[in-house]
Amino acid sequence: MITKEQVLAALSHVEDPDLKKDLVTLNMIKDVKIEDKTIGFTLELTTPACPMKEMLKNACTNAVRHFVLADAEININITSRVTKPLDISQLKDIKNIILVSSGKGGVGKSTVASNLAVTLAKDGAKVGLIDADIYGPSVPIMFGLIGAKPSARETEDGKSLILPIEKYGIKLLSLGFFADPDQPVPWRGPMASNAIKQLFNDADWGELDYLIVDLPPGTGDIHITISQSFPIAGAVIVTTPQQVALADTRKGLAMFRMPGINIPVLGVIENMSYFTPAELPENKYYIFGKNGGKELAEKYDVPFLGEIPLVQGITASGDSGEPISMENDSPIAASFTEIAGKIAQQISINNVQTANC
Numbered sequence: 001m002i003t004k005e006q007v008l009a010a011l012s013h014v015e016d017p018d019l020k021k022d023l024v025t026l027n028m029i030k031d032v033k034i035e036d037k038t039i040g041f042t043l044e045l046t047t048p049a050c051p052m053k054e055m056l057k058n059a060c061t062n063a064v065r066h067f068v069l070a071d072a073e074i075n076i077n078i079t080s081r082v083t084k085p086l087d088i089s090q091l092k093d094i095k096n097i098i099l100v101s102s103g104k105g106g107v108g109k110s111t112v113a114s115n116l117a118v119t120l121a122k123d124g125a126k127v128g129l130i131d132a133d134i135y136g137p138s139v140p141i142m143f144g145l146i147g148a149k150p151s152a153r154e155t156e157d158g159k160s161l162i163l164p165i166e167k168y169g170i171k172l173l174s175l176g177f178f179a180d181p182d183q184p185v186p187w188r189g190p191m192a193s194n195a196i197k198q199l200f201n202d203a204d205w206g207e208l209d210y211l212i213v214d215l216p217p218g219t220g221d222i223h224i225t226i227s228q229s230f231p232i233a234g235a236v237i238v239t240t241p242q243q244v245a246l247a248d249t250r251k252g253l254a255m256f257r258m259p260g261i262n263i264p265v266l267g268v269i270e271n272m273s274y275f276t277p278a279e280l281p282e283n284k285y286y287i288f289g290k291n292g293g294k295e296l297a298e299k300y301d302v303p304f305l306g307e308i309p310l311v312q313g314i315t316a317s318g319d320s321g322e323p324i325s326m327e328n329d330s331p332i333a334a335s336f337t338e339i340a341g342k343i344a345q346q347i348s349i350n351n352v353q354t355a356n357c
């Protein structure tokens with residue numbers, strides 16, 4: 001008769017290539033059940049966006065067939081429990097805060113932040129999105145929520161909590177929900193910093209695996225406030241291939257590495273990398289130059305997370321209140337799936353490394 005110990009021993013030969021330990025030591029194998037030749041168990045990943053899901057599943061199947069029974073029937077149930085960094089202070093139900101930044105305005109930072117949120121939520125993660133762009137909050141437009149006003153609820157101890165607005169399974173708060181759309185520069189200095197802090201501290205976020213923050217472009221007070229007030233899992237930097245954008249991006253990268261800020265840079269995303277006409281889907285035209293983002297990532301020794309093509313549909317879908325990655329079969333959704341997977345993977349690696357320190 002096959003025993004649970006035999007199955008676990010077999011699975012202890014399977015190593016998670018990112019976390020560099022075997023699945024049993026990592027406590028990722030649960031609920032082993034054996035009935036004759038049928039072996040079932042749960043594989044608990046560190047993120048539902050794990051790009052190595054299929055690879056790990058195949059490795060588990062091979063290990064059990066090799067070490068236990070060659071003709072075993074194997075049923076693997078894949079779940080996930082997102083890990084978090086050790087220091088989570090007051091925001092104890094929010095596991096990982098991800099900053100989306102850019103050195104320059106208009107490079108597609110809000111488009112990337114919104115589509116990453118949609119992609120992670122589609123994978124099954126609990127996701128929140130804060131639009132902290134004091135200059136031009138775009139989440140209300142991108143999610144079809146212009147004019148929306150979040151309501152509030154009282155806690156038992158009399159505190160008032162803002163209720164994020166939920167759309168496409170994502171909990172959203174934007175500075176734009178609290179400002180008059182015709183007011184030219186609504187948020188300045190300390191008022192902006194306080195408003196941002198409230199979006200984190202005084203909102204009823206519930207449990208979140210990932211809270212994505214769409215930062216204002218450049219480097220400024222808001223970046224410092226957020227970086228110093230909350231535990232940040234990491235920052236991603238969005239750039240276009242042009243040199244000007246790249247020069248500003250370098251400043252952004254350097255800021256996250258300053259002492260006193262010191263936030264892990266999860267990587268660089270290159271947006272508007274190339275244009276592919278719908279009628280010639282195999283052709284890629286690198287209008288703004290090629291490989292700029294990749295070279296920048298190499299130079300600063302941070303991961304390159306991927307390229308997003310220039311596509312006509314993005315602006316239309318952004319304006320119509322439905323981020324483009326809601327369309328499952330679009331090539332751009334595939335770019336976002338790959339990038340979101342790499343970000344979630346990078347965070348899991350960092351979290352396991354800090355837990356081991």
Ligand SMILES: Nc1ncnc2c1ncn2[C@@H]1O[C@H](COP(=O)(O)OP(=O)(O)OP(=O)(O)O)[C@@H](O)[C@H]1O
Nearest residue numbers: 105106107108109110111272309310311314315318
């Ligand atoms: N890959 C893309 N293909 C085509 N259009 C894009 C792409 N990415 C973004 N855009 C468009 O470029 C414009 C700027 O994008 P977005 O608002 O996301 O940039 P941003 O960096 O957040 O700007 P801001 O300076 O306002 O913070 C929008 O109209 C958006 O729809």
